[in-house]
Amino acid sequence: MRNVKLLIQYDGTNFAGWQKQKNGLGVQEVIEAALSKICNHKVKVISAGRTDAGVHARGQVANFLTSNRKLSLLEMKRGVNSLLPPEIRVTSVSEVSKDFHARFDARFKIYRYFIYSGGVVSPFRSRYVWHFPWELDYQIMKKE
Incomplete structure (x- = not known):
């Protein structure tokens, strides 16, 4: 096999x-x-x-x-x-190799979230971003 x-x-x-x-x-x-x-x-x-x-x-x-x-x-x-x-x-x-297993041999996973902050989202981006129509406060977002 x-x-x-x-x-x-x-x-x-x-x-x-x-x-x-x-x-x-x-x-x-x-x-x-x-x-x-x-x-x-x-x-x-x-x-x-x-x-x-x-x-x-x-x-x-x-x-x-x-x-x-x-x-x-x-x-x-x-x-x-x-x-x-x-x-x-x-x-x-x-x-x-025969013993490779995608789930158990995974060393890391990366998740990316895309936020669009602004007016109108382009229809070419709409499937790939979360639309947040208000201004973001980046200083608050940087706090732990």
């Missing part, structure tokens, strides 16, 4: 979070369906963490096991991206 590590980006606006959901579409199940198709067997993806509904990710790490030895890593990356919706992209594919 090959243990394959993925680096994933997604716009979570139209998803019910990372994890499979009964009442909504999770990013995980979309990726698993695409990988299962190209690997020719059912694939279970393990992630370093989960995101909630509507949350985006720039560097989600995940891994999965596959018995498929025919596909090169480049073919795997191209194949999975060709089957994914434009909101989800696998940016990196690498083979890792």
Whole structure:
């Protein structure tokens, strides 16, 4: 079995979070369906963490096991991206040791929150910022 590590980006606006959901579409199940198709067997993806509904990710790490030895890593990356919706992209594919586990081997996670303070938010930013239309007091925000 090959243990394959993925680096994933997604716009979570139209998803019910990372994890499979009964009442909504999770990013995980979309990726698993695409990988299962190209690997020719059912694939279970393990992630370093989960995101909630509507949350985006720039560097989600995940891994999965596959018995498929025919596909090169480049073919795997191209194949999975060709089957994914434009909101989800696998940016990196690498083979890792058998004992690598995305969740348990995660060393750190970075969360970024974007606040737009001002008048009107551009429609090109509206999905990625929290709009706070009042002036912010940065001195108070710097206090511990």
